Amino acid sequence: MLDERRLQANLRVPVDGIIGAGTLTALFAKMGAAPAIAAELGLAANVHFRTYGILDTGLRLAHFMGQCSHESGGFRYMEEIASGAAYEGRADLGNTQPGDGRRYKGRGPIQLTGRSNARFYGRKCGIDFETRPDLMAVPSIGILTACMYWDQKGLNAYADRDEGTAIGNGINRGNPKSDKQPNGAADRIERTALAKKIIL
Known part of the structure; x- marks a missing residue:
């Protein structure tokens, strides 16, 4: 308790x-x-x-x-301090398109990272994080x-x-x-x- x-x-x-x-x-x-x-x-x-x-x-x-x-x-x-370039090309994170590493770098208190996570959790809560990953930093x-x-x-x-x-x-x-x-x-x-x- x-x-x-x-x-x-x-x-x-x-x-x-x-x-x-x-x-x-x-x-x-x-x-x-x-x-x-x-x-x-x-x-x-x-x-x-x-x-x-x-x-x-x-x-x-x-x-x-x-x-x-x-x-x-x-x-x-x-929002992650690093650029996110280290995540570029990380298929395990769903980062399959050029620029995904920077676009989907860690955000929020738990630093949710990657296109796959943005898509999955966006669909789960009804917010398009895949298009607007910046919203996860609110x-x-x-x-x-x-x-x-x-x-x-x-x-x-x-x-x-x-x-x-x-x-x-x-x-x-x-x-x-x-x-x-x-x-x-x-x-x-x-x-x-x-x-x-x-x-x-």
Whole structure:
């Protein structure tokens, strides 16, 4: 279970035991988001975290926050800093047309990457990300795609078992059952530990 009052006390927000946009905004800010981004993420997360079961337990919330904090540089970057040229020609990402690497570079808190992901998650939520991948960099839309991706990969189950490496591989390699270490493993562990300290 999620201890709502403990989380609110740790965030130094009003302790009423009811997680809402205000508490989540404070959590995103504590994890590094600038005020405007934190507020937009908090508002949207108050809806989508419930839909995708991320608020059901403290471990789910902590792992989600820690992993996405790694991917987005503390929720500061909703679009990958690199050009995306490294993704050019990556058929595994659906990048089959010239310019796809740059066009479909990572966006949103989970840094959703590739034409295939843009098409799949766009169709899932009814927004044409394949034509307008820039929309995934809007924080309130990006947090939705992050939750959808998290759900699609079944990462709540790994969070319930506190399996951070599997979650990192689910995000970074697209396969939580990979036996390799995800890129940025040490930073993922550190950011998840911070999230646990705030939430658990």
